[in-house]
Amino acid sequence: MGHFEHTTSVQHNQETVFSWFSREGALRRLFPPFGGHVVSEPPAGLAVGSEAKLLISAPGITGSAASAVGEGLAGLTKRFGVPSRWARPEIAWTARHTALDAPHMFRDQMAEGPLESWVHTHEFVQFGEGTDVIDSVEFQLPSKVPSIARRTAEKALTAELERTFAYRARQLRDDLDFHARYRGTPRLRVGITGATGFMGVQLRALLTTGGHIVHSFQRGIDWDPEREFVDLDVMRGLDVIIHLAGHPIGGRFTEAAKQEILDSRVKGTRTIANALRTVSSDGKQRAFISASGVGYYGSHPHREYEDDGLSGENTDPEPLTEDHAVGDDFLASVCAQWEAEALAAASDTVRVAILRTGLVLSPDGGLLARLLPLFAAGVGGPTTRGAWNSWISRDDMLSLYVHAALTPEFSGIFNAVAPNPVSSEEFAATLGSVIRRPSAIPTPSFGPKLLLGAEGADELAFASQRVSADKVQSSGFVFRHSTLDSALEHMLGSKARVSK
Numbered sequence: 001m002g003h004f005e006h007t008t009s010v011q012h013n014q015e016t017v018f019s020w021f022s023r024e025g026a027l028r029r030l031f032p033p034f035g036g037h038v039v040s041e042p043p044a045g046l047a048v049g050s051e052a053k054l055l056i057s058a059p060g061i062t063g064s065a066a067s068a069v070g071e072g073l074a075g076l077t078k079r080f081g082v083p084s085r086w087a088r089p090e091i092a093w094t095a096r097h098t099a100l101d102a103p104h105m106f107r108d109q110m111a112e113g114p115l116e117s118w119v120h121t122h123e124f125v126q127f128g129e130g131t132d133v134i135d136s137v138e139f140q141l142p143s144k145v146p147s148i149a150r151r152t153a154e155k156a157l158t159a160e161l162e163r164t165f166a167y168r169a170r171q172l173r174d175d176l177d178f179h180a181r182y183r184g185t186p187r188l189r190v191g192i193t194g195a196t197g198f199m200g201v202q203l204r205a206l207l208t209t210g211g212h213i214v215h216s217f218q219r220g221i222d223w224d225p226e227r228e229f230v231d232l233d234v235m236r237g238l239d240v241i242i243h244l245a246g247h248p249i250g251g252r253f254t255e256a257a258k259q260e261i262l263d264s265r266v267k268g269t270r271t272i273a274n275a276l277r278t279v280s281s282d283g284k285q286r287a288f289i290s291a292s293g294v295g296y297y298g299s300h301p302h303r304e305y306e307d308d309g310l311s312g313e314n315t316d317p318e319p320l321t322e323d324h325a326v327g328d329d330f331l332a333s334v335c336a337q338w339e340a341e342a343l344a345a346a347s348d349t350v351r352v353a354i355l356r357t358g359l360v361l362s363p364d365g366g367l368l369a370r371l372l373p374l375f376a377a378g379v380g381g382p383t384t385r386g387a388w389n390s391w392i393s394r395d396d397m398l399s400l401y402v403h404a405a406l407t408p409e410f411s412g413i414f415n416a417v418a419p420n421p422v423s424s425e426e427f428a429a430t431l432g433s434v435i436r437r438p439s440a441i442p443t444p445s446f447g448p449k450l451l452l453g454a455e456g457a458d459e460l461a462f463a464s465q466r467v468s469a470d471k472v473q474s475s476g477f478v479f480r481h482s483t484l485d486s487a488l489e490h491m492l493g494s495k496a497r498v499s500k
Contacts, residue, residue: 003136005137006135006162008135010173013126016131021122021124024205029202032171033362034063034163035057037067038052038054039053054092055092055093056093056113056114057089061435061494064376067090068369092113094110115142118140123135135168163493174395175209188212190241190242191214191216191235191242193217193241194245198360198365217230230271235278242405244291247261249331253452265334265337265338266337266341270341276288280347285349288350288353289352292339293357294320294356294465295327296335296336297324297467298327299458299459300464301317302317313464315386319468319470320415321415355401356413356417358392358416358467359392361393368491372435380441382427389422389424390415393487409475414471417467418469433485434494436494
């Protein structure tokens with residue numbers, strides 16, 4: 001029988017901490033993105049008998065990379081009606097709650113999974129104005145593991161538990177501190193479009209663990225952007241609408257794909273804006289928070305030109321502020337039309353805020369999920385030398401949406417990027433250092449062109465945008481991860497190499 005114990009000390013009282021654990025979304029917020037996926041949370045919270053369904057990845061960076069590959073394959077198989085779980089190299093795990101003594105402890109155990117047994121006890125012990133969260137795990141390896149290998153296997157499992165609980169500790173502190181900064185604000189009713197996506201699922205979890213009530217719009221039921229329909233009774237009951245829905249950007253820029261990218265954003269935003277104008281006759285104050293992208297500035301806003309044509313890319317440009325002109329390529333046009341539809345909703349009773357999002361990083365989706373398998377295999381490197389990457393961790397992006405919802409003065413257009421953008425070379429070197437892999441091999445230009453086409457590659461893979469975060473910081477927003485190494489270390493559960 002193996003034993004593991006971890007203590008997390010937080011500067012919040014026992015009642016606050018236990019209440020956070022008891023709310024919908026707590027499991028999703030604590031589950032590491034490098035560790036697999038939460039299929040479903042326990043429907044009855046911490047109540048005895050309630051169960052959570054998980055998919056657990058293999059240990060280490062190799063396991064995280066394999067899960068990233070599976071995430072991409074799951075998106076492809078879904079198009080053909082194949083269950084996404086078939087594409088994921090992860091192991092099913094069911095956790096069942098077996099004991100509850102609020103606000104002092106609760107316990108769960110593995111009901112189905114790969115181990116012989118697993119019992120996890122969570123204790124909450126008050127000290128002064130803070131709380132120690134004590135996690136104790138008793139586990140037994142499968143009987144089929146040979147005795148000669150059991151010690152090695154237990155050591156490997158313990159190392160993965162240390163990685164996981166270090167992530168949980170940082171996540172718990174950051175989320176509790178974040179909610180504490182908005183303790184004086186009222187609890188809101190928030191509607192989210194795109195609530196089942198890469199951002200939406202975690203945004204719902206961050207809001208519900210903060211005590212807010214969330215309505216997830218369901219396409220074809222209470223909203224349909226193709227028909228420009230939304231249920232007005234639902235809209236009337238909401239204080240804030242956070243609009244995330246839009247066709248994914250990441251494939252070849254065929255004419256059909258470009259039209260779908262544009263229509264999904266323009267029609268969807270227009271649908272919400274029109275509904276807000278209709279229900280605003282009741283005089284209630286509401287907020288409309290809409291996504292956009294730094295693609296607004298064009299894919300190469302730092303290029304310099306002389307009378308005889310292009311002279312090259314400025315490798316040390318001034319960061320782009322929100323006042324910078326719109327670009328002249330496809331994604332810039334999409335963002336401009338998208339934003340215009342959102343701004344049209346602004347009135348005396350509707351506050352509009354637009355977040356121009358940079359590269360959102362998390363290993364379970366987006367850019368990092370596509371890069372991680374290459375870097376884990378030792379063949380990753382910079383995409384375009386001299387290009388600038390304006391990134392933001394997913395947790396900061398989620399927090400920024402909530403900050404926008406809870407801050408009455410937050411209106412207008414804001415760049416949603418971390419305060420320290422990096423060059424393509426620095427991005428590759430930092431990722432390689434964090435996962436302890438080489439990162440010097442440049443990505444051949446034909447690769448992105450083959451996958452995305454010439455236009456898609458130029459606007460996505462080869463883009464260079466150095467974007468300022470000054471305005472959003474001036475709004476009072478506090479970043480969790482202001483540097484790339486701190487963000488990657490947390491979300492990948494790995495420490496960067498220390499130079500000697």
